[in-house]
Amino acid sequence: xxxxxxxxxxxxxxxxxxxxxxxxxxxxxxxxxxxxxxxxxxxxxxxxxxxxxxxxxxxxxxxxxxxxxxxxxxxxxxxxxxxxxxxxxxxxxxxxxxxxxxxxxxxxxxxxxxxxxxxxxxxxxxxxxxxxxxxxxxxxxxxxxxxxxxxxxxxxxxxxxxxxxxxxxxxxxxxxxxxxxxxxxxxxxxxxxxxxxxxxxxxxxxxxxx
Numbered sequence: 001x002x003x004x005x006x007x008x009x010x011x012x013x014x015x016x017x018x019x020x021x022x023x024x025x026x027x028x029x030x031x032x033x034x035x036x037x038x039x040x041x042x043x044x045x046x047x048x049x050x051x052x053x054x055x056x057x058x059x060x061x062x063x064x065x066x067x068x069x070x071x072x073x074x075x076x077x078x079x080x081x082x083x084x085x086x087x088x089x090x091x092x093x094x095x096x097x098x099x100x101x102x103x104x105x106x107x108x109x110x111x112x113x114x115x116x117x118x119x120x121x122x123x124x125x126x127x128x129x130x131x132x133x134x135x136x137x138x139x140x141x142x143x144x145x146x147x148x149x150x151x152x153x154x155x156x157x158x159x160x161x162x163x164x165x166x167x168x169x170x171x172x173x174x175x176x177x178x179x180x181x182x183x184x185x186x187x188x189x190x191x192x193x194x195x196x197x198x199x200x201x202x203x204x205x206x207x208x209x210x
Contacts, residue, residue, distance in 0.1 A: 021061055029057035063098055066135030071146075074129055075154040078122030085158065087197075088120065089113040091205045093127045099170050100137035108166030108182070111205040114151055115158040115191050126151075140166055140185050148187040159190030161201045 030053035037044040037052065044053070091111040099106050110130050133146045148162045163186045172179045191197045 021058055025061060026054060026057045029060060030054045033057065064136055066132045069132040071129045071132040071150045072154045074125050074132060075121050078125050079119050081118060082116065082120045084116050084120060087113050087115055089204050090123060090126045093130050095130060095134050095164060095166060097134040097138045097143060099168060100139060102170040104169040104173065106140060106166045106168040111163045113161040113201045114155060117156055117158045119155055121155060140164060140183055144185040144187045148189060152189045159192040161192040162187045163205060
């Protein structure tokens with residue numbers, strides 16, 4: 001079933017901003033947020049809040065657009081046969097996601113490596129896979145495993161390594177309110193179960209080559 005799409009193009013200094021939204025979904029979400037604003041003690045009809053429900057709805061649709069993507073297809077779109085069997089590392093990939101428990105953001109970096117087994121993948125596809133899973137309601141532990149499993153199942157490499165480091169606003173803005181805490185998760189397959197290989201990966205993601 002085709003979804004009604006609203007395309008808004010805004011020309012700013014030669015840059016065309018294109019936003020695509022499912023307007024029917026936006027309207028449904030916005031109607032709920034108008035009630036939420038009232039329940040919080042606000043006046044949804046005052047000037048500063050008139051467009052807030054729609055803005056929030058559009059923001060939420062953008063922040064969760066990973067549900068509409070297929071990470072395995074992202075990888076398959078740029079798989080190439082190549083006789084290369086050494087570690088490929090893409091580090092410092094920016095991560096932005098939403099905690100499913102409080103719907104507050106968590107953000108940080110992902111470091112990913114794989115050891116090719118007949119196929120390599122276009123390097124830009126790995127950050128796209130990260131975004132595809134991150135742009136959903138998540139927990140960091142599951143996000144780490146999903147990225148690992150997608151790369152392993154799609155490329156069938158000799159091994160995959162994923163390390164994610166994030167700050168969670170649900171810990172710094174509320175609850176324990178620890179401003180500088182960082183959560184690190186990791187997941188490995190294949191050759192990265194070997195301590196030497198895993199150690200090489202960890203050394204590479206912590207080194208500064210510049």
